[in-house]
Amino acid sequence: MTKAERETFEHFAERYRVAPAEVSRRVELAVIGGDWGANGYTTMAQASLLARELGLRPGVRLLDLGAGRGWPGLYLAAATGCRAVLADVPAEGLRAAAARARRENLADRAAPVAASARGLPFAPATFDAIVHTDVLC
Amino acid sequence: MLRACRRILRPCGRTAFFTIHPAAGLIGAQRRRASRDGPVAVATGRPHRQLLEAAGFSQVTETDCTAEFAAVTRAWIHQWEANRADLVALLGEAEVQERQAKRRAQLRAIEDGILARSLFTACRPAEPPEISQNQARCRNATVITPPEIP
Numbered sequence: 612m613t614k615a616e617r618e619t620f621e622h623f624a625e626r627y628r629v630a631p632a633e634v635s636r637r638v639e640l641a642v643i644g645g646d647w648g649a650n651g652y653t654t655m656a657q658a659s660l661l662a663r664e665l666g667l668r669p670g671v672r673l674l675d676l677g678a679g680r681g682w683p684g685l686y687l688a689a690a691t692g693c694r695a696v697l698a699d700v701p702a703e704g705l706r707a708a709a710a711r712a713r714r715e716n717l718a719d720r721a722a723p724v725a726a727s728a729r730g731l732p733f734a735p736a737t738f739d740a741i742v743h744t745d746v747l748c
Numbered sequence: 749m750l751r752a753c754r755r756i757l758r759p760c761g762r763t764a765f766f767t768i769h770p771a772a773g774l775i776g777a778q779r780r781r782a783s784r785d786g787p788v789a790v791a792t793g794r795p796h797r798q799l800l801e802a803a804g805f806s807q808v809t810e811t812d813c814t815a816e817f818a819a820v821t822r823a824w825i826h827q828w829e830a831n832r833a834d835l836v837a838l839l840g841e842a843e844v845q846e847r848q849a850k851r852r853a854q855l856r857a858i859e860d861g862i863l864a865r866s867l868f869t870a871c872r873p874a875e876p877p878e879i880s881q882n883q884a885r886c887r888n889a890t891v892i893t894p895p896e897i898p
Contacts, residue, residue: 614861633834643825652766652817729752736761738757740763740764742764745767
C-alpha cells in the first residue's frame with residue numbers, strides 16, 4: 612500500500628467513525644439528492660447514468676470499489692436489482708453499509724467485503740461490471 | 749488497480765467510473781496545486797485513457813463532468829453554511845472551518861481550470877487485444893506490456 616493510499620484510507624476511516632446524524636442526512640439529500648451515505652461528488656443523476664452505462668439489471672454481478680457506506684453500489688443494487696459486492700478498506704464504512712443493506716432488505720444481494728483495490732480477493736471473470744467513484748487508480 | 753479490474757471482469761464486462769484529476773496541459777506548479785487543493789483521492793498520474801488502454805481495456809470513452817463537479821462543490825459549501833450550527837455541534841468548530849476552507853480552495857481550483865472531473869467507461873475485450881493495436885493507441889508505447897490473460 613502506498614503512502615497516499617494509506618492516508619486516504621485513514622482519512623475516510625476517521626470520517627466513517629462519526630455516526631450518521633440527521634444533519635448529515637439533510638445535507639446529503641440537498642446536495643446529492645439521496646441519503647445513501649455519500650460524502651463526495653456523485654449525484655443521484657450520475658449514479659443513474661452509471662447504471663445505464665453498465666447495463667445494470669437483475670442478475671448482473673457488480674463490484675463497487677471504494678464503496679464506503681454503500682454509495683453508490685448499495686443504491687445501484689436497490690434501484691436496478693443487480694447483485695453488488697461493496698469493497699473498501701475502512702471497516703467503519705462497511706459496517707454502516709451492511710446495516711443499511713439489512714434495513715433495505717438487500718442483504719441477499721449486497722455483500723460488503725474488506726479489500727483493497729491493490730489486492731482484490733476475487734477469481735478472474737467474477738464480475739459483469741465494476742464501478743468506482745473518485746478513488747485513487 | 750485497472751489491471752486488477754480487467755482480470756476480475758468477464759470478457760465483454762464493462763467498467764464505469766468518475767475520477768477527479770488535474771486538467772489537461774498543466775505545468776508542474778499547477779499540477780501541485782491540483783494535488784494540494786483537490787480531494788484526498790485526486791489522481792495525479794498518467795491520463796486515465798492511457799491507463800485503461802495499457803491495462804487492456806477497449807471502447808474507452810471520456811465525458812467531462814467538471815461543470816457538475818463545480819456545482820456539487822458549491823452545494824456542499826452552501827449546505828454546510830445553511831446547517832452550520834448543527835454541524836458544529838456534531839463535529840466541532842475547528843473541523844467545520846477546516847472542511848469549508850478546503851472546499852473553497854477546491855472550488856477556486858475548479859473555477860481556475862486546474863481541477864477537472866470525468867466519467868470514463870471501458871470494456872474488457874472478448875478476445876485479448878493485439879499488442880500492436882494498443883501501441884498505436886498509446887502515446888508512449890514503451891510502457892505498454894501485454895495484458896494478462898487469466
